[in-house]
Amino acid sequence: MEEDRKMSRREFVYGSAGFAAGAAIASGGLGMLSGCISSETKAGECPSEPASWPGEYKKLDTARVAEIAYENWYKKFCCYAVASGLLIPLQEDVGEPYTSFPIDSVKWGHGGAVGWGTLCGSLNGAGIATGLIAGEEGEAILNDVIYWYTTTELPIYMPENPKAEIQNVNKSNSPLCHISVGKWMKKEDVAFASPERKERCARLSADVAVKTAELLNAWADGTYKPYHGSQVGTYDITTQNNCGDCHPSGSPALPGV
Numbered sequence: 601m602e603e604d605r606k607m608s609r610r611e612f613v614y615g616s617a618g619f620a621a622g623a624a625i626a627s628g629g630l631g632m633l634s635g636c637i638s639s640e641t642k643a644g645e646c647p648s649e650p651a652s653w654p655g656e657y658k659k660l661d662t663a664r665v666a667e668i669a670y671e672n673w674y675k676k677f678c679c680y681a682v683a684s685g686l687l688i689p690l691q692e693d694v695g696e697p698y699t700s701f702p703i704d705s706v707k708w709g710h711g712g713a714v715g716w717g718t719l720c721g722s723l724n725g726a727g728i729a730t731g732l733i734a735g736e737e738g739e740a741i742l743n744d745v746i747y748w749y750t751t752t753e754l755p756i757y758m759p760e761n762p763k764a765e766i767q768n769v770n771k772s773n774s775p776l777c778h779i780s781v782g783k784w785m786k787k788e789d790v791a792f793a794s795p796e797r798k799e800r801c802a803r804l805s806a807d808v809a810v811k812t813a814e815l816l817n818a819w820a821d822g823t824y825k826p827y828h829g830s831q832v833g834t835y836d837i838t839t840q841n842n843c844g845d846c847h848p849s850g851s852p853a854l855p856g857v
């Protein structure tokens with residue numbers, strides 16, 4: 601009886617496409633059908649133009665970017681840290697399309713995608729921001745940020761109020777979370793759950809956000825020149841550069857070449 605009532609209610613609300621479409625037009629106008637659906641939006645208040653993308657870019661203050669990224673690592677980890685370090689200042693200083701982007705939604709990038717140790721979440725965060733800010737031109741910037749990440753002793757950033765002290769910096773030679781954090785943990789001799797490891801990833805997130813902001817600022821000035829070549833163009837396969845770490849007896853031959 602109870603179940604019957606639920607079923608018939610569901611059928612009434614969702615079962616009739618004609619009813620749903622008719623109701624949308626009646627209450628929200630055509631804007632609702634073209635994607636303008638929000639609990640905040642009342643009938644007749646839908647913006648007539650969607651936010652344009654890529655939008656305006658205002659050069660970032662790298663000290664502010666670093667501070668947001670470092671602090672936000674402790675809220676939702678690396679991917680969110682970098683994306684928010686780059687995007688919060690633009691939400692505040694530019695507005696759309698940045699204000700329409702729910703930055704909280706990128707938390708999943710932590711630990712190289714929910715802990716799978718693939719692309720370092722800080723780099724995922726950088727890519728989310730460069731794509732939003734610079735569209736396809738952002739790909740060259742991300743490519744250079746990834747190359748820089750693999751070839752630089754990190755972390756560099758020194759927060760004003762560090763939450764833990766750390767002794768070591770390390771060059772990962774790889775953009776993979778697992779390899780990058782694993783090599784550093786070995787050098788520092790600490791566990792993944794340690795305050796030191798968290799501090800390292802928080803500082804490293806600030807570094808990645810700053811590097812990305814520097815390249816974006818140069819891009820905005822018209823002085824940015826991509827410097828790292830294409831991975832696939834160089835190797836004829838999608839890959840990282842540290843072939844020997846995984847193929848110690850030499851790189852295998854490329855099938856089909």
Ligand code: HEC
Nearest residue numbers: 835837839840841842843844845846847851852853854855
């Ligand atoms: C993070 C580890 C890792 C790195 C770095 C890496 N590879 Fe691999 N690669 C693998 C694994 C694992 C396979 C699958 C091997 C298999 O199934 O025999 C593979 C497969 C390949 C294959 C397919 C053919 C085959 O025999 O498996 C080629 C070609 C290859 N790698 C070349 C390279 C080159 C060139 C580089 C550096 C530019 C590189 N790899 C870097 C892990 C890696």
